[in-house]
Amino acid sequence: MLEIKGLRVTLEEEGKEILKGVDLTVEAGKVHAIMGPNGSGKSTLSYVLAGRDGYEVTAGSVTLDGEDVLELEAEERAAAGMFLAFQYPVELPGVGNMTFLRTAMNAQRKARGEDEISAPEFLKMVREKAKALNIDNEMLKRSVNVGFSGGEKKRNEILQMAMLEPRLCILDETDSGLDVDAMRLVADGVNALRSPDRGFLVITHYQRLLDHIRPDVVHIMADGRIVETGGPELALRVETEGYADIAKSVA
Numbered sequence: 001m002l003e004i005k006g007l008r009v010t011l012e013e014e015g016k017e018i019l020k021g022v023d024l025t026v027e028a029g030k031v032h033a034i035m036g037p038n039g040s041g042k043s044t045l046s047y048v049l050a051g052r053d054g055y056e057v058t059a060g061s062v063t064l065d066g067e068d069v070l071e072l073e074a075e076e077r078a079a080a081g082m083f084l085a086f087q088y089p090v091e092l093p094g095v096g097n098m099t100f101l102r103t104a105m106n107a108q109r110k111a112r113g114e115d116e117i118s119a120p121e122f123l124k125m126v127r128e129k130a131k132a133l134n135i136d137n138e139m140l141k142r143s144v145n146v147g148f149s150g151g152e153k154k155r156n157e158i159l160q161m162a163m164l165e166p167r168l169c170i171l172d173e174t175d176s177g178l179d180v181d182a183m184r185l186v187a188d189g190v191n192a193l194r195s196p197d198r199g200f201l202v203i204t205h206y207q208r209l210l211d212h213i214r215p216d217v218v219h220i221m222a223d224g225r226i227v228e229t230g231g232p233e234l235a236l237r238v239e240t241e242g243y244a245d246i247a248k249s250v251a
């Protein structure tokens with residue numbers, strides 16, 4: 001489904017190379033996790049996939065179901081079914097959470113040539129999904145993420161993901177700053193979305209999220225490359241050995 005080949009990326013302003021040849025394939029129905037030391041390029045990879053400005057792709061390719069992702073604008077990527085839950089969700093003062101969700105859903109439906117979702121259908125869906133994530137009606141009425149606690153912002157990201165039902169979900173450190181109960185809710189939200197035609201790329205530092213979201217494949221990124229790939233046991237190895245020992249065993 002998602003195929004990344006030899007991806008090299010530099011920062012536009014400084015010309016510093018961050019990604020140094022990333023190869024990664026995420027199949028439909030699979031959950032891939034990426035772990036790795038601070039500064040190894042994990043967030044950069046997610047930003048480049050989402051189409052954020054400021055990065056220059058100097059080599060390699062990214063395709064989603066055979067379509068060249070790098071040629072698409074950020075909103076076209078979303079319409080193609082990519083969703084990114086950010087490490088630092090943005091606040092949108094003056095934009096109501098419900099209005100935002102409905103507008104985003106309808107923009108995607110329009111791009112796919114589908115009819116807009118009706119108000120009653122939308123309300124039913126958002127209430128149901130918000131309830132599962134312990135997001136109350138008052139939070140749905142507030143401006144997007146404004147004054148939300150860190151954990152509330154992360155749960156709100158998962159609500160967006162649940163409403164948009166993307167083909168490829170990318171979660172960038174969605175577990176950071178979550179208390180144990182909130183992490184469970186986030187993990188349950190992700191697990192509820194698992195399906196044979198949906199793929200996940202989960203960036204995380206902690207094994208504990210992966211205890212709840214059982215990944216099919218775990219990758220270790222170091223210095224802008226995927227240096228090791230394995231099953232869930234690789235995440236456990238990181239927990240006990242740390243990255244330095246794994247990097248040594250790879251070198």
Ligand SMILES: Nc1ncnc2c1ncn2[C@@H]1O[C@H](COP(=O)(O)OP(=O)(O)OP(=O)(O)O)[C@@H](O)[C@H]1O
Pocket residue numbers: 011018036037038039040041042043044045
């Ligand atoms: N806009 C920027 N300006 C300067 N340096 C940057 C910028 N964006 C990324 N970098 C650098 O690129 C490297 C990779 O950063 P990135 O955020 O992708 O790492 P990460 O693996 O996600 O780290 P962490 O685990 O700490 O979140 C770091 O050294 C970072 O300082």
